[in-house]
Amino acid sequence: xxxxxxxxxxxxxxxxxxxxxxxxxxxxxxxxxxxxxxxxxxxxxxxxxxxxxxxxxxxxxxxxxxxxxxxxxxxxxxxxxxxxxxxxxxxxxxxxxxxxxxxxxxxxxxxxxxxxxxxxxxxxxxxxxxxxxxxxxxxxxxxxxxxxxxxxxxxxxxxxxxxxxxxxxxxxxxxxxxxxxxxxxxxxxxxxxxxxxxxxxxxxxxxxxxxxxxxxxxxxxxxxxxxxxxxxxxxx
Amino acid sequence: xxxxxxxxxxxxxxxxxxxxxxxxxxxxxxxxxxxxxxxxxxxxxxxxxxx
Numbered sequence: 001x002x003x004x005x006x007x008x009x010x011x012x013x014x015x016x017x018x019x020x021x022x023x024x025x026x027x028x029x030x031x032x033x034x035x036x037x038x039x040x041x042x043x044x045x046x047x048x049x050x051x052x053x054x055x056x057x058x059x060x061x062x063x064x065x066x067x068x069x070x071x072x073x074x075x076x077x078x079x080x081x082x083x084x085x086x087x088x089x090x091x092x093x094x095x096x097x098x099x100x101x102x103x104x105x106x107x108x109x110x111x112x113x114x115x116x117x118x119x120x121x122x123x124x125x126x127x128x129x130x131x132x133x134x135x136x137x138x139x140x141x142x143x144x145x146x147x148x149x150x151x152x153x154x155x156x157x158x159x160x161x162x163x164x165x166x167x168x169x170x171x172x173x174x175x176x177x178x179x180x181x182x183x184x185x186x187x188x189x190x191x192x193x194x195x196x197x198x199x200x201x202x203x204x205x206x207x208x209x210x211x212x213x214x215x216x217x218x219x220x221x222x223x224x225x226x227x228x229x230x231x232x233x234x235x236x
Numbered sequence: 237x238x239x240x241x242x243x244x245x246x247x248x249x250x251x252x253x254x255x256x257x258x259x260x261x262x263x264x265x266x267x268x269x270x271x272x273x274x275x276x277x278x279x280x281x282x283x284x285x286x287x
Contacts, residue, residue: 023258027251042243046250053254092261100250107246205258212265219272226279233283 008212015208022201026194034194043107048194050100052202053093057125058160060090060206061153064132068153071146080146081221083153084136085213089206091129097122109173117166118174121159128156142221 008016030048037044067083070076101119102112113119132152139145167176187195 023255027255031247031251043246045247049250049254089261092257096254096257099253103246103250103253107241107243209262209265212262216265216269216272219269219276223272223276223279226276230279230283 008215012208012211012215015204015211019201019205019208022197022204026198026201029194030198035190037191040108043104044191046100046104047191048198050097050104051195052199053096053100054122055199056202056206057090057094057097057122058163059203060086060093061125061129061157061160063210064090064153065157068150071150072154075143075146077142077146080142080149081214081217082210083149084217085210087129087132087136088213089209091126091133093202093206094122094126094129098126114173116173117170118163118172121163121166125156125159125163128152128159132156 026048030045034045034048036042063086064083067079067086071079071083098119101122105114105119106112132149135152136145136149139148164177166172167174
């Protein structure tokens with residue numbers, strides 16, 4: 001196994017380069033090349049960062065969910081580290097989903113925030129991420145922290161399908177799904193292609209961020225271990 | 237719609253916030269790794285001094 005303090009591995013490096021190229025291209029496409037919807041006008045371009053951020057925030061919790069189950073089955077800390085690494089980026093992407101949605105809402109609805117079912121369930125996801133990271137930060141013992149984290153990761157994931165179905169279960173201001181719907185997608189290809197490209201770019205970026213964050217977590221763990229060993233040797 | 241304001245402002249605010257936040261998050265990892273590396277070096281130097 002390579003040391004967490006070693007330089008970035010090939011996966012981290014290459015995913016970083018590909019993510020950078022794709023995000024730059026996607027932003028350019030979204031800002032300058034893509035046509036806009038006749039009704040929504042220019043602010044529709046926000047969709048090209050808002051929707052990918054939302055999908056990645058759900059993907060990040062799915063990663064936590066799977067890694068948490070794997071951890072509880074195997075008790076291998078490798079899975080706990082993956083879940084922890086995904087949570088930080090998940091929190092950022094969920095925050096960006098709320099912020100970009102809020103900016104769009106201010107233009108389209110005239111308010112920064114409303115207690116709409118979709119908005120509220122995404123805000124709950126943000127809180128779940130925050131609580132997950134907070135609980136982890138409060139526990140020193142590795143196995144205990146991983147166990148608590150795994151239970152929270154599994155329970156917390158329940159919010160993701162609730163977010164998806166919220167626009168069908170309750171009357172909401174937020175529009176229903178345009179792509180992930182039971183029948184065929186309701187979006188013009190000129191808009192859907194850049195949206196899917198940006199989603200792919202954000203997913204590659206997320207993969208890069210998880211690998212990079214994992215290296216930081218492992219380095220922190222090495223430091224804590226070395227510190228404890230030294231204290232033990234010096235008889236403190 | 238909010239007719240009194242420039243729609244471009246909303247678009248640039250969203251893109252700007254997204255890009256800056258993601259770049260800052262990545263930079264924070266780089267900074268933290270550098271900090272842990274330095275702490276480990278100090279720890280090893282201190283251990284060498286004790287021996």
